[in-house]
Amino acid sequence: MSATALPPTAPKPPMLPKPVSRQAALVLTHDLVNAEYRHLVLRTDAIAAGAAPGQFFQLLCPAPPGEAPFLRRPMSLYGADPAAGTVEFLYKVTGAGTRGLATLPVGGRLDMLGPLGHGFVLNPAWRHVVAVGRGVGLATLGPLAQQARGMGIGVTAILSARRPELMLSDMLFRRHGAEVLAVHDHDGTSAPGAVEAMLRRLIAAGRCDAFFTCGSARLLRLQQRLAREFGLPGQVALEQQMACGLGMCFCCVRDFEVGGRTVHKRVCWDGPVFDMLEAVA
Ligand SMILES: Cc1cc2nc3c(=O)[nH]c(=O)nc-3n(C[C@H](O)[C@H](O)[C@H](O)COP(=O)(O)OP(=O)(O)OC[C@H]3O[C@@H](n4cnc5c(N)ncnc54)[C@H](O)[C@@H]3O)c2cc1C
Numbered sequence: 001m002s003a004t005a006l007p008p009t010a011p012k013p014p015m016l017p018k019p020v021s022r023q024a025a026l027v028l029t030h031d032l033v034n035a036e037y038r039h040l041v042l043r044t045d046a047i048a049a050g051a052a053p054g055q056f057f058q059l060l061c062p063a064p065p066g067e068a069p070f071l072r073r074p075m076s077l078y079g080a081d082p083a084a085g086t087v088e089f090l091y092k093v094t095g096a097g098t099r100g101l102a103t104l105p106v107g108g109r110l111d112m113l114g115p116l117g118h119g120f121v122l123n124p125a126w127r128h129v130v131a132v133g134r135g136v137g138l139a140t141l142g143p144l145a146q147q148a149r150g151m152g153i154g155v156t157a158i159l160s161a162r163r164p165e166l167m168l169s170d171m172l173f174r175r176h177g178a179e180v181l182a183v184h185d186h187d188g189t190s191a192p193g194a195v196e197a198m199l200r201r202l203i204a205a206g207r208c209d210a211f212f213t214c215g216s217a218r219l220l221r222l223q224q225r226l227a228r229e230f231g232l233p234g235q236v237a238l239e240q241q242m243a244c245g246l247g248m249c250f251c252c253v254r255d256f257e258v259g260g261r262t263v264h265k266r267v268c269w270d271g272p273v274f275d276m277l278e279a280v281a
Pocket residue numbers: 056069073074075076077089090091092093094095096097098099136139140238239240241242272
């Protein structure tokens with residue numbers, strides 16, 4: 001069906017406070033996924049376990065030896081199971097905060113605040129959507145597969161990584177019935193021209209009612225160009241350094257183009273998921 005006929009899909013800023021909890025969540029498992037990423041599963045209360053794809057938590061990371069990470073660190077939801085009372089994160093060790101996170105033992109506790117922001121919005125009228133992500137963005141997009149499957153919406157995921165061994169979320173997408181197209185730098189399949197050819201094939205086959213993307217400004221620009229050419233909607237989950245994560249400090253403000261005007265929005269409060277066509281990449 002024509003995506004241009006669909007109602008606007010841009011998530012709206014929350015009008016009312018949503019339930020948010022702060023808790024010392026119990027670490028159930030904490031495993032290395034590959035050379036760069038770790039998978040953390042926590043037992044949480046019902047509010048946290050009710051988080052939606054695209055939302056995030058503010059984590060008070062433990063201090064690693066000799067360091068004192070200041071402020072909480074934002075982390076996207078990788079999985080939530082209300083029945084089991086669990087929340088999952090997939091993260092890359094990059095600095096003091098995530099180095100501290102990596103020291104958490106099974107049976108330890110993590111101070112987490114959330115869920116925060118608002119996530120992806122799926123239109124029940126869509127039949128098939130395309131998720132395009134890279135790096136840490138693959139963790140953010142992963143839970144979309146389950147949400148889409150629950151609504152009977154098919155997904156093709158174009159997952160980009162530097163090397164095959166650094167691929168993330170591919171199993172999660174496959175488990176929920178998505179078609180996975182893995183692309184890599186080492187063989188040139190992740191080059192913009194190659195990804196564009198894949199996207200054009202999906203659009204021509206009627207398998208792209210909307211784009212969902214995270215983790216790459218280059219891939220965002222490519223999808224914006226195709227979305228404008230074919231009149232398709234899309235959503236992007238943005239990452240921005242944050243302090244409060246609660247809409248109060250304005251340190252996460254970015255420019256957006258809305259109706260021909262530049263407007264400023266807080267990524268933590270107005271997003272982190274935005275209308276893809278309004279994002280300035
Ligand atoms: C909404 C949101 C969701 C996120 N989800 C995930 C996720 O699921 N998995 C994951 O691994 N990471 C995620 N991140 C990024 C994560 O918050 C940063 O990697 C983390 O804050 C780094 O903290 P650190 O103390 O380890 O490193 P720092 O010492 O603070 O920084 C290390 C490096 O990472 C950069 N950096 C720090 N914070 C951010 C940020 N917010 N965005 C981009 N670069 C940053 C710094 O500029 C520096 O170069 C997310 C960020 C946001 C805003």
